[in-house]
């Protein structure tokens with residue numbers, strides 16, 4: 001080996017240690033994962049920490065994927081998705097939110113990839129992004145990967161549950177802000193933005209040229225007083241399709257397809273060529289047979305989704321009632337999503353509490369601090385499972401709190 005080769009290998013040219021970029025190293029690791037890791041080796045854990053149902057994807061969707069595979073759907077597709085899926089989704093979105101064409105739809109590898117693509121489309125290094133928190137961490141961390149900075153506006157917690165101080169949000173949306181990321185119905189709180197709030201925020205963002213990325217993956221998991229199947233208020237109801245609004249959605253929640261990695265974006269047609277390039281350089285396309293199953297989910301899944309929402313509503317009400325009977329637990333009824341985000345005695349350090357809960361009581365909850373500092377003091381419980389399992393979890397919680405002398 002020559003002297004110079006040896007120097008390169010030892011890093012003597014000043015490259016330093018073989019680390020990732022600073023922006024990547026600064027990302028927060030998932031605290032939910034940290035709690036799950038604390039549960040390794042605990043034989044009997046009831047896991048309510050992740051955002052998914054304990055039920056398998058409905059049979060008719062699994063059958064559609066099997067048929068597609070048997071028919072040889074194993075090839076690359078168009079970057080923006082197969083035409084039948086884009087058509088099905090454009091009809092679905094049109095029925096929920098008004099006229100939307102295939103040219104406004106891009107198929108993605110689920111919601112998280114859609115969020116990354118949306119961010120890649122409109123933000124870069126040095127841009128300012130605003131997000132409403134507590135929030136599923138991916139929305140806050142994704143813009144940071146791209147070198148943007150993220151300022152947060154916290155929801156407040158009071159007798160009406162989690163609420164938004166609209167004036168504070170508008171004040172944070174200053175000239176020069178590039179993007180607002182808003183997730184409604186919200187993970188973890190279930191907070192759902194009202195139509196009036198959306199109208200005012202849209203108006204404000206229009207005036208200042210701020211992009212809105214609306215994460216609407218829980219739009220169908222909404223328990224308002226409207227007709228069965230009515231989605232949560234959406235920015236798509238108010239905005240013309242060619243405004244600075246990008247809506248992100250997913251098959252994960254409304255069709256129980258978390259492991260399939262299928263989602264979509266509704267965006268201005270002017271973005272689509274550039275979005276196609278980004279899909280090419282990220283994933284190239286969503287898997288072909290999964291997209292074909294997606295067509296069947298959208299075309300034949302409405303009854304399933306509505307029945308699912310009815311079950312989730314019953315589970316939500318069941319768990320709220322059970323938790324309200326525990327002294328010191330402060331829990332409200334959320335309007336959407338599939339979580340209760342509630343205050344618990346001893347949760348001032350929610351990460352430590354959740355680790356103790358899993359180790360000592362076999363109860364898997366997500367710590368509130370995973371969703372931002374304003375989530376501290378709270379824990380998140382995903383109630384997408386049958387009531388008997390929820391009861392078993394509540395019993396474990398009661399025993400744990402009693403042993404600590406706090407309930």
Ligand SMILES: Cc1ncc(COP(=O)(O)O)c(C=O)c1O
Pocket residue numbers: 051109110111112113136183186187215217249250251252258262263
């Ligand atoms: C708010 C929010 N957005 C997006 C996603 C992305 O889900 P997926 O990537 O499975 O579509 C999730 C998943 O839990 C979520 O909670």
